[in-house]
Amino acid sequence: MICHGIQLKEKVFKATIPIKEMSGWNKTYGFTKHTGDHTSFHSIAKNKCVDLMRQGQSIKHALHKQTDVAKNDYRIRLSASIDVSRHLLHQGLPFRGHDESEDSTNKGNFLELLKYTSDQNEIARKVVLKNAPKNNQMTSPPIQKDIVHCFAEEVTRSVLQEINNDVFALLVDESADVSDKEQMAVVFRFVDKDGIVKERFVGISHVKETSSLSLKNAIDSLFAKHGLSLKKVRGQGYDGASNMKGEFNGLRSLILKESSSAYYVHCFAHQLQLVVMAVAKKHFEVGDFFDMISVLLNVVGASCKRKDMIRESYRKKVEEGICNGELNTGTGLNQELSLQRPANTRWGTHYKTLLRLIELFSCIIEVLEYIQDEGVDTTKRRQAYGLLKYFHTFDFAFYLQLMLHILGLTDKLSKALQRRDQDILNAMSLVASTKRELQKLRDDGWDDFLAKVCSFSEQNNTEMLTMDEKFVDSRRPRKKTNITNLHHYKVDYFYTVLDMQLQEFNDRFDEVNSELLVCIASLSPLDSFRQFDKSMLVRLAELYPDDFSFVERLSLDHQLDIYLDNVQRDERFTDLKSLGDLARVMVETKKHISHPLVYRLLKLALILPVATATVERCFSAMNIVKTASRNRICDYFFSDCLVCFIEKQVLDTVTNETVIKCFQSMSERRMHL
Structure with a gap:
């Protein structure tokens, strides 16, 4: 372009300047006349050349x-x-x-x-x-849903990367949401690369019916979506419903057909709840006690006015205690209290209800007396009269203290079972410890228990009985019983209730006698691996034929002796308390590389589910994400929101740049970054 401009310049110069003027080369007016003004051909060609050289102005x-x-x-x-x-x-x-x-x-x-x-x-x-x-x-709403879907996809992808195509356990339960849709929640339990047991929520699926086949199809769809296989499932955890645990047509049996090593474990926390409630159903007096508590909650807790009366009465009681120096003041102390309604699906709520009943007992009596004397509803007045009559009996004080003691022992167990990192071996150990405590209470706890009952009766002016006097049956007061109050309350009530409780423990938690758990017990690191049994561990490997080949089982037989000698001589393995601690320390010390077959056995033992508490927490989260004011949220958006809300720790690791890439790849966008 530059050369072309010079050529044009030479042609114009020769055509416009006479020969005689060209001879005057030192005369500048000739060049000025040649270039002309800004509209001349030369100026236009020159400007075009300059524009071509300045690309930034194109x-x-x-x-x-x-x-x-x-x-x-x-x-x-x-x-x-x-x-x-x-x-x-x-x-x-x-x-x-x-x-x-x-x-x-x-x-x-x-x-x-x-x-x-x-x-x-x-x-x-x-x-x-x-x-x-x-x-x-x-x-726009579609953009919002796409962004949430990107977050959910990345969270799920991170969870699957943690599993790393390894074996895992499947925890499933179903519950209705606020719009009365039956939702099936799915949780995976696995051991990560650091040897830590984790339970991760991977999504919910709307199921039109809760039959085992329908649930199985929903699980198949979820697995296909994420590229998973049921062949990797090594444990199943359900709440004990018939459509779940059925030996022939239940979800348990359908999954076992595809993965023979997917051993089923009934939720321990649910079993514990059944143990406690079984006593209330079988023992009439205990059942009557809980029925009266239910009536109390309906009478007192059904009215905002009565609730406020309890709060006001408790506030005055606290103020008097502070003025008298009986109560301390400080952050978190002397908070406002109210009666809590127990729920069969919320483990531990019965214990909290009884605790609140004792703390608010005097306030409740005041409200019941007000309802009895000045209430408008005749039915409520009659119920208040019956409650006051019952609450002043010795039977009420007796069963209140007895069930409070039993529920207190089982509440500690329930909280321990609901830990996500709890292993099944330690769970069975905690169950056995609770049984021993109940047996200890039965054998040696009568005197201390009776002292608590008498103390409560004295503080609240309820009926007191002399244990050496003849027992009088209130239903048949004229009929002689020929037994003392001591015999009646100690043998017929105290011993009977505790014996029923212990029997239910033995019946419900029968897994302790199963071959699988007996073999797993040999992995325990307690007391310097005192329970180690090589033959049991070899048998444990045989129970997982898909994970240990014949050659690996032979190799395991030789590796176990070296493993035992190695860990017993290592000080880092001396104070371990559970299988979870053992797995973590093995990874920290790189011994999972030296003893891969033993570590594989350890992982299989750890992923056996203990409780479905994580699934229950998912249902609690479901009620937060989907409320009555937004009950029309679509299923896939609901699932994406739940995944992100429940797995917050994983959500925090997802970067904006990752979401942008996922968002761009979902469909054609107006801009391509």
Whole structure:
């Protein structure tokens, strides 16, 4: 182009300047006349040459520069929407509002939080919401759902990477959500690369019916979605429902057909709840006691006015205690209390109810007396009269202290069983310890127990009995019983209830006698591996034919002797308390590499589920994410929100850049970053 311009210049110069003028080479006016003004051919050619040399001023470059600016603005808007979505998912808050128009005062959490965060950032403020193009604001409901789906996909992918194509246990339960849809929650239990037991929620599925075949199809769909196989399942944990644990047509048997080593374990915490409630159902007096507690909750807890009366009475009681120096003051002390209604599916609530009953007993008596004397409803007045009559009997004080003691012992066990890292061997050990405590209470605890009953009766002015006097049956007062009060309450009540409790423990927790758990016990590190039994561990390997070949079982027989000598001589293995501690220390000391077959056995023992508490927590989270005001949330968006809300720790590890890449790859976008 430059050469062409010079050639044009020479032609024009020769054509416009006479020969005589060219001879005057030192005359500058000839060149000025030759170039002409800005409209001359020479000036136009010169300007075109200059424009060609300045690429930054070209139209193409200007358009390209505009595209970079648009991409940067697009990235800022997308990142802002991702940040807002992350916060809402972390808190389990709703995204949408009732009216998302610009003048609305109820736009919803997403738009309101996006506006607030953008106002704090001057750069973002210029490109988001009303300052963004109307067709590219990145705030529409489909965009929100896509971002949440990206988060859920990355969280699930991280969980699957933790499993690393290894074996795992399957925990399943179903429950209805607020819109009366039956939802099946699925949790995986596995051992990660650091030797730590983890339970991760991977999603929910809406099932139209709760038959075992329907649940199995839903599990198959979930596994196919994530590229998993039932062949890797080595344990099953359910709550004991017939459609789950059925030996012939239950979900348990359907999965066993595809994975013969997927051993089923009935949820320990659920079994414990059945143990406690079985006594209430079988023993009439205990059943009557809990029935009266239920009536109390209906009479006192069914009215806001009566609840306020209890709170006010308790407040006055606390103030008097503080003034008299009987109560201390400080952060967290003397909080407002109310009666808690027990629930069969909430383990430990009966114990909390009885604790509140003792603490608020005097306040409850005051409210019942008010209802009896000044109540409007005749039925409630009659019920209050019956409750007052019962609460002043010795039987009430007796069963209150007895069930409080029993539920207190089992409450500690229930909380221990609900730990996510609890291994089945330690769980059985805790069950055995609880049974021993109950047996100890039966054999040697009568005197201390009776002293607590008498103390409660004396403090609250309830009926007192002399144990050496003849027992009088209130149902047949004229008939002689020929037994003393001591015999009646100690033998017929105290011993009977505890014997029933111990019998239920033995019947419900019969897994302790199973061959599988006996073999697992040989892995215990307690007392310097005192329970180690090589033959049992070889037998344990035989129970998992898909994980140990014939050659590996032979090799395991030789490896176990070296393993035992190695860990017994290592001081780092001396104070271990559980199988979980053993797995963690083996990874820390790299002994899982030296003894891979033993570590494989250890992982198989650890992934056996103990309780479905994690699944129950998922249902609690389900009631937070899906509420009555947003009960029309679609199933896949509901599942994505739950995955992110429950697995918050994993959600925090997902970067914005990862979400942007996933978001861009989902479909054709207006901008390509």
